Amino acid sequence: MHCQLEYVGEVSEVAMPRKIQMRVEAIAIGPVQRGLEQMNLGSMAEFAGFLAPKTLRNQRLVFHITHIQLKD
Numbered sequence: 001m002h003c004q005l006e007y008v009g010e011v012s013e014v015a016m017p018r019k020i021q022m023r024v025e026a027i028a029i030g031p032v033q034r035g036l037e038q039m040n041l042g043s044m045a046e047f048a049g050f051l052a053p054k055t056l057r058n059q060r061l062v063f064h065i066t067h068i069q070l071k072d
Helices: 031-038
Strands: 002-013 016-028 045-053 061-070
Touching: 016 031, 031 061
Parallel strands: 016 061
Antiparallel strands: 002 016, 045 061
């Protein structure tokens, strides 16, 4: 399953707050895909996984989801 994840938050960079907003292309396979399919659009969750090139010819990075933890 291909999807897009969105992150909005704030981090500290050189002791100064910096707002971050980004979208990343993601993919989920197997049991993780079934969990993702059951989530409501816009749900808050913490995702774990790894970045890898989309294909050998297309070096754009895609986030491969290996774990999902729903947030309350």
